[in-house]
Amino acid sequence: MTSHTSAPLPKREIGFNWHKRYLQQANWTQELREYIFKEIGLNGSSRALEVGCGTGAILSQTKLPVFGLDIELASVKEAKIHTQNRSPLTCGDALSLPYADDSFEIVFCHFLLLWLQKPQEALYEMKRVVKPGGHIIAFAEPDYSRRVDEPATLKNLGEWQIDALRRQGANPNMGAELAELFYGAGIKIIETGVISTSTHEASFDERAIEWETIEADLTGYIPDADIQKMKHLDNAAWEQGERLLYVPTHYLWGKNKV
Ligand SMILES: C[S@@+](CC[C@H](N)C(=O)[O-])C[C@H]1O[C@@H](n2cnc3c(N)ncnc32)[C@H](O)[C@@H]1O
Numbered sequence: 001m002t003s004h005t006s007a008p009l010p011k012r013e014i015g016f017n018w019h020k021r022y023l024q025q026a027n028w029t030q031e032l033r034e035y036i037f038k039e040i041g042l043n044g045s046s047r048a049l050e051v052g053c054g055t056g057a058i059l060s061q062t063k064l065p066v067f068g069l070d071i072e073l074a075s076v077k078e079a080k081i082h083t084q085n086r087s088p089l090t091c092g093d094a095l096s097l098p099y100a101d102d103s104f105e106i107v108f109c110h111f112l113l114l115w116l117q118k119p120q121e122a123l124y125e126m127k128r129v130v131k132p133g134g135h136i137i138a139f140a141e142p143d144y145s146r147r148v149d150e151p152a153t154l155k156n157l158g159e160w161q162i163d164a165l166r167r168q169g170a171n172p173n174m175g176a177e178l179a180e181l182f183y184g185a186g187i188k189i190i191e192t193g194v195i196s197t198s199t200h201e202a203s204f205d206e207r208a209i210e211w212e213t214i215e216a217d218l219t220g221y222i223p224d225a226d227i228q229k230m231k232h233l234d235n236a237a238w239e240q241g242e243r244l245l246y247v248p249t250h251y252l253w254g255k256n257k258v
Pocket residue numbers: 006009022023025026051052053054055056057058069070071072075092093094095109110111112115116
């Protein structure tokens with residue numbers, strides 16, 4: 001059993017408002033989700049599941065009661081509140097889904113695979129619980145290896161964040177590996193691409209949330225003075241209209257073979 005379950009997650013930053021961050025990320029994929037769900041014909045009789053649902057940011061934006069699963073009990077409890085008890089939620093592991101074979105028409109994830117030590121096994125599990133001909137979708141997986149930071153004085157920030165992700169056990173390049181991963185799991189690829197998250201014009205609020213995340217990730221590893229200096233350079237570049245921050249974030253819509 002041990003080889004098919006996940007190692008404990010790194011401890012969550014106490015006091016950090018993850019839901020706010022997840023809602024911000026959910027906005028980046030809202031159009032894409034609407035488009036794919038419409039193409040698939042998601043409706044009241046569809047059985048759909050989000051694996052790694054976190055605090056319910058995506059589930060709370062989905063009009064229908066989609067099932068949700070997350071490995072962290074605290075997140076599942078929070079998701080219950082954000083979804084107003086509409087969604088059947090379970091605390092469980094993506095590597096050992098507690099559902100029978102062929103249970104769902106659609107299984108999807110959103111910023112999950114980069115956090116898994118064995119993403120391919122998670123895909124096998126998603127495939128197992130999806131009916132033949134059903135859909136398996138990864139809506140957002142970043143590729144930090146192609147991150148662009150301008151002006152050049154901000155390049156260290158990208159490297160610090162990549163190191164922070166690795167320290168937390170994440171694969172910062174998951175987006176670039178997505179198609180190969182799905183193909184390797186025997187899932188037919190219907191459509192894949194990059195979502196548009198290029199931020200020439202991030203709002204003040206978005207930047208504030210981004211910086212809360214950066215500070216939570218870097219504190220204790222990078223001297224505070226260096227973090228604050230970078231924050232100042234970043235804010236100045238935004239104010240002067242010179243900032244470019246781009247992390248290609250990939251999606252993949254796949255289908256279980258009949
Ligand atoms: C970045 S969050 C994304 C949450 C949600 N999908 C969203 O986009 O708002 C990743 C989530 O994956 C969950 N997770 C990590 N490893 C998992 C595993 N092995 N099984 C199930 N969930 C897992 C974490 O607890 C966390 O809530």
